[in-house]
Amino acid sequence: MTGDRSRFRIEPNPPISGKPAEITYVGPATEVEWQVDSGKPIKVKPGKDGKFTIPSVPSGDSLMLTDNRGIPGYLHAKITHTG
Amino acid sequence: MILGHFRRLTNQHLAYEPPADRLEPRLDRRHFMFGAAGLLLGALVVVAPGLVSAHVEARRTPDLDSLPDWAREMLTGPEDHVLKMAGNYEMAAARDLDDLRLVPCFERLLDLAIDSRAEIADVAGACAARTLERFGRADHISRRLGAILAHKNLPMTTEAALHAVKVVHERQRLGTYK
Numbered sequence: 001m002t003g004d005r006s007r008f009r010i011e012p013n014p015p016i017s018g019k020p021a022e023i024t025y026v027g028p029a030t031e032v033e034w035q036v037d038s039g040k041p042i043k044v045k046p047g048k049d050g051k052f053t054i055p056s057v058p059s060g061d062s063l064m065l066t067d068n069r070g071i072p073g074y075l076h077a078k079i080t081h082t083g
Numbered sequence: 084m085i086l087g088h089f090r091r092l093t094n095q096h097l098a099y100e101p102p103a104d105r106l107e108p109r110l111d112r113r114h115f116m117f118g119a120a121g122l123l124l125g126a127l128v129v130v131a132p133g134l135v136s137a138h139v140e141a142r143r144t145p146d147l148d149s150l151p152d153w154a155r156e157m158l159t160g161p162e163d164h165v166l167k168m169a170g171n172y173e174m175a176a177a178r179d180l181d182d183l184r185l186v187p188c189f190e191r192l193l194d195l196a197i198d199s200r201a202e203i204a205d206v207a208g209a210c211a212a213r214t215l216e217r218f219g220r221a222d223h224i225s226r227r228l229g230a231i232l233a234h235k236n237l238p239m240t241t242e243a244a245l246h247a248v249k250v251v252h253e254r255q256r257l258g259t260y261k
Contacts, residue, residue: 005206033174035174035177035178037177038177038178038179038180039178040178041174062177062213064170064173064174064177066170066171066174068171070167070168070170070203071166071167071168071169071170071203071206071207072203073170074169074170074171074206074210076170076173076209076210076213
């Protein structure tokens, strides 16, 4: 899911490789997952405000986030590479 | 005199027979080679169609029991559920792109998304299109491209269709289109 329909928001969008990305989740799940390409899924518990940070976005093509509750709780974002 | 010499030579030539020890092994070897080639050809005629159909069958309908649960769910699960979980399938497949048995799962997902009028079909279709691209199966996207683009009034036209068009054009540009 992309854009306003997703329960996830990501800042900056698109995320930048090697830079932090702040994720905001607004939804019912207490735990969500993110994954870059074929990497292992990383489980995260968002804070009370629904926010969590990926300190350094790994190098890769795609960042995927899910709350395991279907398409509204899914975000696919292309990773930007600078320099 | 010259004519007589020529006759003698011709007679010698006509009368020539290779010694038995040189002739028979050659004939035996030739017979053996013909026999072996015939057997091989026969075996290919009998076995090859079976092998090809078995291969295609295995690719089209993988052994369900050997698939991970989520992939089995993609092939046999109810349409609504499969569309809903498309994102999770994309994430799972990204970790297992060597397993081409998963291709039919995403072919089904794309087909379901194309045929669905649900709002999530667009995103589900995009998950399928991206994953099929990673599997190198732009051919399936291309086959369904007409159907994808025909859904001009459905949400399918945005994300998945644009991605499908991009994939096919890129493959054609690179000459790697299957």
